[in-house]
Amino acid sequence: MSVKDKLMILTKKEYEMLLYFIANKGRVVSKNAIAEHLWGDEMDMLDSFDFIYTHIKNLRKKLMDLSGKDFFATIYGVGYKFI
């Protein structure tokens, strides 16, 4: 994927997550919904949503490094919004 003509290397999960956020741009997306989208039936094997936090953190950093903008708004206790 490229941002402002600069190559951005993402893992498979980060890529899937970014696509999901783009599809739901401007909408609040709960951690539960993200987990179900990424892991489907296996989401109940996740002990916590720490995975999501880690992926969002990495994705946010990669996008910020290339665009200088934070695309993710954290909605406390709810989830995230792609803006």
Next chain:
Amino acid sequence: MKLATHYNKASIIISVSVLLVSGVIYFVTINHIARRQLDNDLTEEVTEVITYVNQNQHLPKPVDFDEDITSFVKTKLNRFDTRFFDAPYANPKEKKIEDGRAVSALIKVNGESYIVTIVESREETEYLIQIIFAITLVLTAVLLAFLIITNRFVLDGLWKPFYCLLNQVKKFNVADTHRIDPIASEVDEFAELSDAISKMSSRVTTDYQGLKAFTENASHEMMTPLAIITSKLDMLIQDEKLSSDQFAQITDIYSAASRLSRLNQSLLLLVKIDNNLLQDTERLNVKSIILEKAQQFHEIVQNKNIELGYQLDDLWINASKYLVDVLVNNLFSNAIRHNKNPGVIKIIMSASKDPGEVNKLCFQNTGDSKPLNRDAIFERFYKGGTSEGTGLGLAIMKNICTLYNFELNYEYKEGMHRFSVVF
């Protein structure tokens, strides 16, 4: 043991016993009659001697007694009871000792008492008894052989409708539309049984089809309301004025709805497998599916500190990609879900190299230190103590394996739970 064999066995035991007992009785009776006949002959001989003595006033010569051996012994006894007894008979012609029957009686000649003893050979009588005995034995053997052959053929013929029906019952599968056909039999009981089983199979098949249709319809009907619930919840959380408590409640509802949705999808999948609706059979490399799944589960495996090891041969099978994907997915999620932290998963797949070998995929994982209930784990909605799954994962695996005639087994060995699929 077959009923006909039981019957044959009982029939032969009873027949042999009856024939043996009657043979002994027959032998004793014939022997007794022959002995009495001999005794009568000897009595007649004694009477002849007495008549001869009364007429001639002297003892007869031994030559007057044909082949009987006669002896006269002078005695002082005035009274002597005539007695019959077995005695050896010295055959003068053949110069050998034979079994004989003898009589001793008291006769008086010119005022002197003699004990006359006449010994007659029993050889002929015994020979006759032997002949009768041999004929009886041969007749018994012939009778037994006849009985066995008759029982075998007659009973086999009689029980044929029953075994035909039994074969149909064994092959009967409630999921098939094929029903048990009634069998024509001259035996009323079998005709009645066949009729009852045929009607029962029709009823069971109809009920089962109805139940399957109900499950399928109910699952389909539930999908729409579930989708509405999820989308409405999604809209609700867009309201940023929601308090964190309200959001927590919405998240719980969302989780429950998601769980219900997954359960519903699993039930639908079971119905599709049962009805063989997934017929997109293609040639698949199981190894690449496993590696793909290993990549998918990589994150969760790492998070749970599970050491994943595999040793995989290339194995190609013909099956639905979707179903094999579900099968491998469930094997993986089962091994992860019920593992401990830290734990181990070993995946071994061996492809047959010789005709005697089988294609086998085995997932081994650490977990609870006691084996699972082998008889119940493949039942729908069976869940181990702390399982958070739908309880349908193993049932789905079992149904997929049944559909493709794969063999799914479980064992607990050397501290590892092992699920294996023989292709």
